[in-house]
Amino acid sequence: MSSLRILVPVKRVLDYTLKPRVNKTQTAIDITGLKQSMNPFDELSIEEAVRLRERKVPVDDILAFSAGPAKSQDVLRTAMAMGADRALHVVEEKEDLEPLGVAKLLAQVVKDEDRNLVILGKQSIDDDAGQTGQMLAGLLGWSQATQASKVEVEGDVVTVTKEVDGGVETVKSKLPMVVTTDLRLNEPRYASLPNIMKAKKKPLVKKALEDYGIDLKKRLKTVKVTEPPVRKGGGKVEDVDGLIGKLKELGAL
């Protein structure tokens, strides 16, 4: 029976409660001075990794990973306060990495660190691409289970219930495997103050993109970023008859 060596990639994104604003030059979202946090789906990934250990599934260690600016260390510390054992940070200040680039980096980390289970969020709430986990599985030739709402590990077999259109589907595979998390998987814990203090002492290794020697040249060019057309409310009606009347007038009924 093989024990789990888990990798959990996390991303620092604009906090989900904030409304994004397009910058004046229409080249990006203006995030300066706004609160950023761990991508909500990545919290579920860390939580699931920690719960596997708490469910007495043998877990060797849980490695949290992030690629991005120096501030990404905040989310790695949060991951460690939630229960990750150590962290790896690939520092990149200039560019936002694309999912394919991140997947290539992760594939190298998986090899360097001898991982056998990678748990990622199903999407990041900034780019909404939903690609990295599947790309990583493809690059490694591993099984994948996306949008997991339940993960069970028995020996070296992982059984995952996935959310699909119209319901759920269950698949199983031997390790190694890539799993991406959906909202229903669990409820992430809050990091307690003692655990936040302890997390400061856990090892966090910093590396540079160059250390990996992977070509991460961007494939996509941003032409422009614009605000979506604004929808204006049409006002209120007094009662149900008014509502039905207005909907008929609008041709919706």
Add this chain to the structure above:
Amino acid sequence: MYSIARHTALRQARSACLNAARPTVFQQSSLARLLSTLAVLEQREGKLNSSSLAAVTAGTQLGGSVTAILAGKNAKAVAEEASKVEGIEKILYIENEAYDKGLPEHYAPLLVENIKKGGFSHIFAGHSAFGKTLMPRVAALLDVQQISDITAIENENTFVRPIYAGNAILTVESTDSIKIVTLRGTSFAPAAIGSGSAALEEGLDPKSAPTAEWVSESLAKSDRPELSTAERVVSGGRGLKSKEEFDKIIPPLADAIGAAIGASRAAVDSGFADNSLQVGQTGKNVAPQLYLCAGISGAIQHLAGMKDSKVIAAINKNAEAPIFEVADVGLVADLFDAVPEMTEKLKK
């Protein structure tokens, strides 16, 4: 002076003639020869998933040839049905039961082999559960940066997609030689099944060994219209208070107007409604003629999934709820009174 003026006039006339003699159609067709789309069609138990025909629509918008691909048990029979779809030139079918469940470990190598052989410039698939799980794997195997969930095609390299839960619209240009793109279903109508006469051809089957195994599925059964393609949607939120109330209040109104049922994340998380009914950034995107919601406040994550609806109507007892900022018609009322009253009046 005069001669210069004459020259200018002549040149203008000549260039006008030249432009007329070289119609833009010609330019398009020389470009179109370089464009070839592979539309990935979904099938389930021998039935074509018509929403996946949006991939054909995208291919025809682009110009150039459109080939469709289908795999699974009875793929040939499904391909025959799909051959009537307008806009498809050729259908590659791979008849092999192993592809029935659409396991990506299995299906991705199949697509990769057929893409390489066919030399396609564009691969389009729906941004459905199937497309979402499969296409990024295919993209990685071909070393391509995929473009997810697009809402429009600007040209053969440039695509439009929402980011940040639809709070911004990104126009992005791909430098990859193959474009792998998933499509938002509400932005591309399925190609019509009509008088098409696509040629059928057997596709390559790499017969890769599966690494994962399909175990079971449990799909919510419903006689109502399918949520993501319904003309009308009635949606309920946390304001319904319990599953019992949700089931008592929402379905009768939906049935009275022939609508599909949707729900907010709060309603799904509280167990009032099935996960598959969730509308929003992390659930389904809908754009029906009418989106009628009750007890939904209108968080940005919810608006992301429904703000392209033609008409939005909201019933909420909080007059300050953000949903009223986007609703075409709002009614400030207790939904436990208003919804049953509306159901009664619409039944008549």
